[in-house]
Amino acid sequence: MFLNNAWYVAAWGHEIGTDLQQVVVLGEKICMFRNAAGEVFALEDACPHRKLPLSKGRIKDGNVECGYHGLTFNCSGQCVWAPGGGDIPSNAKLRSYPVHEKYGLVWIWMGNAAIADTSDIFDIPNFGDPAWGINRGAAMQLNCNYLLMTDNLLDPTHVAWVHQGSFAQDATKDTPLRVSKTENGVIVHRWMMDVEPAPFYKKIIGFTGNCDRLQHYEVRYPSHALIRAIFTPAGTGGPNGALHEDTFIMDSYNFMTPTTESETRYYWFQLRNIRPDDEALSKLMSEDVQHAFEEDRAILNEVQIGMDNKTSPHIDLPIDGGQLRFRRQLLAMINEEKQVDAQMQG
Structure with a gap:
């Protein structure tokens, strides 16, 4: 659907x-x-x-x-x-x-072509800003339903096990999540305070020592996501933090296009607030992010197989709150669209 x-x-x-x-x-x-x-x-x-x-x-x-x-x-x-x-x-x-x-x-x-409005396309404020660097990769083919990927992008916790060599750190296992619903999607986020930077980011950020880290996972209807990572020296982050001048920000944009019920084409790129003209850094980030996404792909392809062949119901956990809220609202939007179409045809 x-x-x-x-x-x-x-x-x-x-x-x-x-x-x-x-x-x-x-x-x-x-x-x-x-x-x-x-x-x-x-x-x-x-x-x-x-x-x-x-x-x-x-x-x-x-x-x-x-x-x-x-x-x-x-x-x-x-x-x-x-x-x-x-x-x-x-x-x-x-x-x-x-x-x-x-x-x-x-x-x-x-x-309906009559209501297509280009102003509704996902807004990316810093795209084209010379102060922000960009890295990107080729589109990826996923052998899974697109909602499994939106689930994944509303799930900061999975990085502790799927991305142990890149995005993971101990705090990603059990730091509580905050879930909020917006006009056009769902946000799952958390600050992790005074923690060691994850391996991927340790190679990039411009300061040493522990950090305060924000994981901001936001998916908008129907299947577009902003994953914002903020790393700032310990003691300068949090919801009311001033943020240090050396704060590192990476905005990852992810666009999932369903091709069939069980296949998805995945487009992505990242914007960063440091070293915009550093081609070596862009190459490093693209390669490392691509590797992490390959880890996601391997997991989600297997999850699709598991869901298709399950012999008992799957369960949900408290960490699934954002995913479930997104799916419920999207389903309501799809059903409303079908009702409108049926009335117009009738």
């Missing part, structure tokens, strides 16, 4: 060129391409004649030509030529999806 009236990431911008290619989002096959001016378009990937994927065709004179009988469509999905002469059938058209490029990503609106 998916929320259709929402923006999802369809691809990194560099993944879409002037050749036709198929992208799958929410179980729908979509043909994506750029025109000669570099604009991105997304059409239903099935010719209305015999349903050959449009992506098996070609670009011809700025239009899209089906590879079977040559039906030709403009970038809005309207057929402009059909073989055999005579009038073009009125139902010779393709669904066109709203798309928008932002943050180096191609976003696609999967629901």
Whole structure:
């Protein structure tokens, strides 16, 4: 079950060129391409004649030509030529999806095109700020339902066992979590005071000794996340802390795009408030984060198998509060959307 009236990431911008290619989002096959001016378009990937994927065709004179009988469509999905002469059938058209490029990503609106608003795309205040460095990696394919990943990103506790060589420290095992619901998602967070920095961050932060550490895990509907890490010298953090001038902040942005019920495409990048032009640091962070995400992928792929084949009910723990709250609200939004659609069709 998916929320259709929402923006999802369809691809990194560099993944879409002037050749036709198929992208799958929410179980729908979509043909994506750029025109000669570099604009991105997304059409239903099935010719209305015999349903050959449009992506098996070609670009011809700025239009899209089906590879079977040559039906030709403009970038809005309207057929402009059909073989055999005579009038073009009125139902010779393709669904066109709203798309928008932002943050180096191609976003696609999967629901009612009339209400697509690009201002609803996830806001990233420091993107493009020369004072903030960035690192990123290729999109990852996960063999699990997207909600298992949103669960993971509302779960600061799992790092103590899954990421022992990178993000973990003793305090991540049992420091109490605070859960809050926002207008567009759920936040799980906690401050861990006067603790040794985790291995990954110890290589990066600009101070020595113990730290106060914030784990801020925020997932917004339908499946986008901000994971904020703050490390400040011990005694300067906490909810009312002044934060030291050497405070390190890393904002990790994570966008989960459901492809099918059991597969997810995962896009990510991090922004940091230190050494923005340090390419070696960006490379180090990208490689280490990629390694940590591979640890997540291995776990979640197995969790999907376990859930698919369980012979007894799974249980929930107090640490699952944020995940359960997110799932309940998202389900309510999906059901409301279905009711509205049914009323419009009725």
